[in-house]
Every structure is written in C-alpha cells, then in structure tokens.
Amino acid sequence: MTLKDQAIIVTGGASGIGHASALELARQGANLIIADFDLNGAERVAAEVQALGVKAFAYKVDVSDPAAVEALVDFAVETLGTLTGVFNNAGISKVQSLLEMDPASYRRVIEVDQFSVYYGLYYGARKMVELGVKGVFVNTASIYGSVAAKGSFNYNAAKAAVIAMTRSGALELAEHGIRVTAVAPGFIDTPMMGQLDQSARAALAAQHVTNQLISPEKVASVVAFLFSDAASAVNGSTVAADDGFLAFKV
Template identity: 35%
Template sequence: MRRFEGKTVFVTGGATGIGLATARRFVLEGAAAVVMGRRADVGEAAVAELEAAGGRALFVRGDVASEADVVRCVDEAIAAFGRIDVLVNNAAMSTSVDFVAGETSEWKPVFDVIAFGTYFCTRTVARHMIEACVRGAIVNVSSINSYRALPMTSHYNAAKGAADQLTRCTAVELAPHGIRVNAVNPGFVDTPMSVVDGENELETDWFKDIYVERRKIPQARAGGPEEIASVVAFLASDDASYMCGATVPVDGGLSLTF
C-alpha cells in the first residue's frame, strides 16, 4: 500500500526513535521525507538510511524552539520537494525535575521544544498549506503523560498537555481549510528517550516487575517505534478522513490501568 505516493512529509525530531520510524513508514508508502533535527551527523545518517530503502529524503538542520529555524527549514523543504502535505510534530525532550525544588530554567527548554515547537511548526506549515491550497494533515506526537500524573515530570506532562490542547484548537481552526489535525499519545516506547542517566528504563527491574510481570501494561511489554509510526501514518492518511482533533492512545493498554 502506497497511500502517500507523490506527497511530502515533514518530520521534526525525525532522525531517531519514533521520528525516524515515522519517516521510514512514509517513505515506504511513497512519500518524500524531510527530517528536521539539531544534529547534522545523526540527521544525515537517517537520510542515508531512508534513501537506501528507496525513498527520497532531505535533512534540514534546525531547532523547533526557534521560529526562525522552523521557517527556514520549511522553506528548504518546499524548495526541495515543492510542497508539504503532512507535518509530524515529533520533536521532544524530557528531564527529571522536582516541582518544589526545581528551577524555572529547567522547565523552559521542555516547553520551548514541545509546546512552542508544535506551535511554530504547525503555524508555519499551515500557512504554506493554505497558500498552496494543500488539503493536508498534521499529526502531533504527544504522550499519555498529557493526562496522567507522575512525580518529577510535571514540566514534561504539562507541555504534552499543551500539545494535546493545541491539537484540538488547531483542528477546529484549520478544518475550514481542509487541514486535519490529530495526535497520537504513546506510552512506554523503546527509543533513545528511554535511556535515563545512562540506563534504559525498559530494562530495569522495576519496569519488568510493575509493567510486565504485574501487567500494569496489559500487553506486558513496551511498544516499538514502528508501532507508533503506523498510527501516525493512519491519522495522516485518507483512511482517517473523518478524524479531527482526536488524541489516540497507543500504549498497550497502560492508560487503562495507570
């Protein structure tokens, strides 16, 4: 199935993890993929992988927290492929911060990437879609943490909550232009972000005990990046043509037992 033949997808944080799996899925379904990220070496390696799979791909170096970078990268993508049909807001970062003892400076980078990054990219690409009369799709990669609570992650959870609300609000505002906005909300996924202080949390005894043995995750395992990518592709495709402002959990059932 090649649902995106002749289309272009723009993926932020697209060089690793869910972003790379998403770019790969779109390429395999016929799209050209633009990967935006901050590290040139990782980005170029991702593009080489996508091209080796038979796809057309471009790496654009920039920081989603910078509106100027976003505008420049979107312009580069349009110059290369003519248009953007799908935007995937995937770039994110996470740290551990104590709510009481933590500093404001520890919150800002997370909000800049997740909340403002989603805002900058969505607005910039939407302006292009409207001007070019592209009936496009925007998919935000959020998290089940957007509506659940954990200690030491209030900044990350609040930023993801903002991303969910941006999904709903922009879905309403952009629908008259033929642009659909939806979000996917992953749970535990085996990506580079799973590594905290040099340790992969998915390989720890506490994860295996609580989430696997005791089946806090009903499916008793973490997800793979490609499993999130498949839902992103669905939401961006015509198969989801009547979905507007949805936030879809893809978490092995974790949000049912959280």
C-alpha cells in the same frame, strides 16, 4: 493506505519514534525532510529513507526557535516542491521534582515540547494555505498529557497543551481542508530507555496490558495511518498508542 508523492516534514527524525515513522512514511511512498538538532543522525536516517526509493533530505533545526522552524518549512517546499504534512514529533524530557525545577528547566521543556508544535502548526499551515494544499498535521503528545507523573511537571504541562492545540488547531484549520491529529505514545522502547536498568524497564513495561515496552515501529504505523486518507474522519483527536495504559491502568 498510501502516501505516494506526499511531502512530509518529520521533526525529531534522527531517532526513536521519529526514525521509525520516517521509514514507515517512506514505505508508504512519502518524500521526507528529516529534521533534527542532530544533523549526523538526520543524515543517516535520510540515507535509509532514500534507499526505500523516495526523496529525503536531512535538515538541522532547533525547533524551539520560531525563525528556524519557518526556515525549515521554506526548505521543505524548495526541495520537495510542496508541503502536505508535518509530524511535530521533536521533544525532550528531564525527570525533576517540582521543588527542584527552576524556571529555566521548566521553560526549556515547554519551548521544545509545546512551543515547537505551535511553530510547526503556524508556519506549516500558513504555507499550506498559500499553496492551496489540504494537508495533515500529526503531533506527538503522550499518555502524560492526560495523567500526572512525579518528576514530570513541565512535561505533563507541555503534552497536555499539545492535546489541546490539536483540538483547537483542527477547529481553526478545518475551513482550509487541513486536518490536525495527535498520537499519544505509552512507554516506548527507544535508546533513551536503554539507559535504564532492567528493573526500571520492567516497572514501566508492567503498566501496559501486555507487560512489554512498545516498539517505535508500532507507534509509526499509527502515525502513517493518521497521515493517510484512510484517517480522513480523524480530526482533532489524540490517538493513544499506549497498550491499554489510559484505559486500564489509571
């Protein structure tokens, strides 16, 4: 499996799954744009990627702004010479009951977690078609795109939409040789998890078959596979990286 000389945008690349995926994609030979609202974090990750011997550039982006995503795609082509892949990974969440969730709170998660995937697909695919590139998109969905969770009404809605957009995007773009896939992580051991107390972390880990949180690196290996030619038969599908949660825990 190799991604040598591929040119891939990673949104939300400054931390967590985005950070781990950027490093794994780089190990496979891909040149990267590390895009994040946290520019300092993106620059740190870009430096780590460059140390692996490939090209990497940091870029500050608000993925909820369509003009900003279009500019990101243009930047990628200007700096890397082409665009062969987009990892639509950026996302946010806020635990809040439906009765407390005012329209602004609902809209913010939808804009970042759902609309950004559409913007990445729309501007990225149009650029690939313009360049004659048979590229690949990987979208970050979630186990919560398939099951409900209290306090996650907006997140559930956004991630379910990502799964649907992955299917529809694959169908729409197949004639151009462009693949669209998604990964649905379970409970990942990211810095955000570090804010939880030990009992809360244990309760989440217990919903996995191994009773452990999943490392970002394990999700990154799935992401790298989906971008590779080894996954050429995977199209429109959402691959669960959830340690059995969807198969055995619901």
